[in-house]
Amino acid sequence: MRTRVGKRLRRIIERPASVELTKYEKLLPAIGEREDDLRDRSDDDLSRAARELRTDGEFSIEQLVEFCALGREVSRRTLGERAFDVQLLGVMGLLSQHVVQMATGEGKTLVGALAACGHALQGKRVHVISVNDYLARRDAEWMRPVFDLLGVSVGWVEPATTHAERKDAYACDVTYGAVSEIGFDVLRDRLVTKANERVLAQPEVAIVDEADSVLVDEARVPLVMAGSVDTGVVDEEVAKIVPRLRLGLHYETDADGKNAWLTPAGASVVEKALGGIDLYDESGSERLAAVNVALHAHALLTRDVDYLVRDGKVQLINTSRGRVAELQRWPDGLQAAVEAKEQLPPSDRGEVLDSITVQALIARYPVVAGMTGTAVAVAETLREFYKLEVAVIPPNTPNIRVDEPDRIFASPSQKLRAIVAKITRVHEEGRPILVGTQDVAESEELAEKLTKAGLTCTVLNARNDAEEAEIIAEAGKPGTITVSTQMAGRGTDIKLGGSASDAAEREKAISLGGLYVIGTARYPSSRLDDQLRGRAGRQGDPGGSVFFASLEDDLVQAGSPDVPEGLVADDDGEITDPAASRHLNHAQRVVEGANQEIHRNTWRYTRLIERQRNDLLAFRDEVLLTDSASELLQAEARERYDQLAERLPEETLAQICREIQLFHLDQMWADHLAFLADVRESIHLRALGKETPIDEFHRAAIPEFHKIIDEAKKRTVKTFADTEITDDGVDLAGAGVKRPTSTWTYLVHDNPFDSDAEQALKKIRGTLRKKRR
Structure with missing residues (x-):
């Protein structure tokens, strides 16, 4: 009893805000007992066993054990990777709708694929949502042998995917895609004028890879x-x-x-x-x-x-x-x-034309799960916005990476000199080095400094992200220096010894201490720091990490620009006073809090918009899928309808009626979004009158929304009356029914409490205070 209580206390201390997986740990021996029997069976036998597991509900305990045992054998046979017990724990965590935290290099890609197969065998359509297009395609292609042997179809979408290819991909049991790509398809489907133009079926299961990046970082900015x-x-x-x-x-x-x-x-x-x-x-x-x-x-x-x-x-x-x-x-x-x-x-x-937040996109799925290397740090956010709980999966092999204390400097130039000196010293030992920078400009400036110091490095940033896999694959080779921008979400493991898997090179890298990770500044989130550190020390390998920072870094200036008095730098500009480290950590926490508030405010304002959009979509679907537009125009413009009915086939006329009404509905929604954007811009002026901005926003938005359907019907009748028939058919464009020739997404800074108007108010208040003095 005491041992069990002690174990539980230790779990709470080590893994705060996480759920227990004890009931799944108890299944591991039974899964292991099936291993020898399955190893002796043919591929056809394994495929047959997977077919027998297909059901329209959740797995029973016996089915779950059989599925995990099958998944282990199939991955060993097709990929040469026998799933560890901790990976099977991860699979069961995803099947039970948790966000599982697994360290970098612990095999999340296989875990996600097996969980996707498990959901598919339970009769559900699965979307594996990643942080970028490269990972979506790579993972779908890499894991295809596993899917094939288990009898589960798999596809993926990316920007270059055609409309027909998208339909095929989404028709598969499992579809991989970036969050922006799937969100963009949702938005496009909302604007079709023929039902068969839609590419997405009803959403059922979402498994989110790099869940913290997708659900927290990406969620601050709506897809527009x-x-x-x-x-x-x-x-x-x-x-x-x-x-x-x-x-x-x-x-x-x-x-x-x-x-x-x-x-x-x-x-x-x-x-x-x-x-x-x-x-x-x-x-x-x-x-x-x-x-x-x-x-x-x-x-x-x-x-x-x-x-x-x-x-x-x-x-x-x-x-x-x-x-x-x-x-x-x-x-x-x-x-x-x-x-x-x-x-x-x-x-x-x-x-x-339309927008959707990540929260609204994910809320479309009745079943949601996720995986990442850093979930505990955002456990409260995942619970608040997505009602998801975190399950921490222990590493298969203990982590022996050595994380050195931050080195803090008075100025960026002093910091840069120290980084170059550090890289030079470590490189002389022959140890592979990965340097994480903040942006393209910094990565190229550092590469230039290293070249002047006589060092050769490979740079990975937005200029050459197409070569990402090749660059990362070689980053663990002894003597290699890799300089990269944001490593979070790159999703490729750095293997010691390089891509050739040369045993001698690997042993050499291990003997030198493994991969050494250097951060050139702390990121706006401690999670991003941890993801960079996590590139070293994968699966029990040795490794090391250190972060450099300066008191003039953007993070410090944004989070806590007032530097404590009494901090003294040495001749090289380094500050070793513990107060500097506390100040840096405080600045990062302030920025993390500000970003979470942006996330929260975005959701407060867009929740109403999403509800209005869903109500309008229900009406739009009625127009799209029925003859309600024809019925409207027969009732309101009978004479014109009869004239056109004499010259046009019934279905052609019905589609013309549909297109006109859908055009006006979509145009009215676009106008409504523009109106709401204007309200948001001026909402802070109303706050001067001690009104709550969000209440004022609702007060303005709701009456305007209720006008949309009636106004769209009036415009539909007028346009229909003005429509001319030419030799080429009905001239909808001449009647003003023109749809965009191309679409794209907008990158917006969407923080309703940090608009230019709010900043202006701060200036006014500041000026008034000065005058009073």
């Missing part, structure tokens, strides 16, 4: 789909004036680099340059908006950090993944302003 309207325009006068403005004199920025505003001196300079206008008068509001977006592009968005210029285009960098964000751009004015800054022609202007 836009459609092309016409070519973007730029205020060329403003585009020429803003680059001449100077920080501190003409404009200011906040500590976290998310807002910029003109000073009185800056406003005066701009007004004079624009011919003596008053920016803050109603007549100058459009020019002020143009100045604001140009200033944002000039002051807050940095080339090679926030975006690349490649092939004559501005390509956004997804900072949480360290990759180029395909088919993604900023909202129009900002996108055009960045293109003007880089002297590129403006891309098409867009109109927001």
Whole structure:
């Protein structure tokens, strides 16, 4: 009894906020007893046994034991990987709808595949949702032999997948895809005008890989789909004036680099340059908006950090993944302003068609589970937003990696010199080194410094992420220096000795101490720090890690810019006072808290929007799947309907009625989203009157929503009456029914409590306080 209580207390201390898997641990001996028997059976026997497990409900205990034993043998036979007991625990954790935490290198990919097979054999359609497209395709192809032998069909989606290929992929028992890609397909399906154009079936099970990255980091930014309207325009006068403005004199920025505003001196300079206008008068509001977006592009968005210029285009960098964000751009004015800054022609202007948050996307699935290396740190967030509990899976082999204390410096330049010196010393030993940087610019600056120091390194960042697998595969080879941006979600293990699996090279790397990981700064989340560290010491290998930081790093400036007094640096600029480490940790906790508040606020505002969208979708589906549009127009425009019915086949006319009503419904929803965006921008002004912003938002949003269906019906009747028949059929475009020729997603900074309006209010309040003094 005492031993059991002691074990439970130790679990609570070591794995806070996690659930027990004791009942599954008890099944491991029974699974092991099936191993010898299954090993002697043929592939056909194993496939037959899997078919016999197919059911329309959950596995019984006996079926669960048989499935895990089958999965172990199938993975050994097809991949040469015998699943460890802890991996089978992970499979059972996913089948019981938990987020399982497994250390890097413990075989999460196989665990996810076996769990997906288990859900599929229980008669459910499964989506394995990853953090990027590369992992989705890689994992589906890598695990295909396991799926094939168990009789489970598998597919994947990525940006290059055609419409027909998407339908086929989603028709499989298991479909792999990035969260953005699946979300984008949901948004596209919401806009189809023919039922057979939809690619997604009813969602059933989601298994989320890198669950903390997808469910927490990605969830702060909604997926927003836009459609092309016409070519973007730029205020060329403003585009020429803003680059001449100077920080501190003409404009200011906040500590976290998310807002910029003109000073009185800056406003005066701009007004004079624009011919003596008053920016803050109603007549100058459009020019002020143009100045604001140009200033944002000039002051807050940095080339090679926030975006690349490649092939004559501005390509956004997804900072949480360290990759180029395909088919993604900023909202129009900002996108055009960045293109003007880089002297590129403006891309098409867009109109927001629809949006969905990660929470709403995941909420579509009745069954959700996930896996990651760092879940305990966000256990409360997963519980609050997704009602998911964390199950910690112990490593198969104890972790012997040595994590050194952070080294903290007074300035970034002193820190960089120390990083180069450290890399040089470790490299002289022949030990493989992985350096994690914050962005593209930093990775390239460090590579340049290393080259000047006579060291050769390989760089992995958004410029060359296509070669990711090859670069990471060689990162564990003795003597190799790999410099990479964001390692979280890259999903590829670094094997000691390199890709060739040369035993001598592996032994050499082990004897040198294994992979040595260096972080050039602490990340905005301790989880990202841990994911970088976790690249070393996989499956009991030796390894080491150290993080460098400076008191002028972006994290410190954003989280806690007021440095404690009395911190003294040595001749090299290093600060060894424990207060510096406490200050750094405090700054990181502040930023983590701010990001969680962004997440919470996004959800508060979008929850109502999602409910409204679901109500409208129910009506839209009725229009899409029935003849309700024809019935409406027969009742409201009988004469015109009869005229067209004489000249057109019944189904053709029914589809024309459908398309007209769907066009107006979709247009009204887009207008509603634009209205809500305007409300959000001004909601803080209402807060001055001591109204609660969220209540004011609801008060404005609900009556407007209730107008949509009736107004869409009126517009449908009017458009139908104006529709002309030509030799080519019905001229819908001539009647104004024009759908976008292309779509893309927007990257938005969606924090309702940190808008430009709120920042302006802070400035006003600050000015008033100064005047009172």
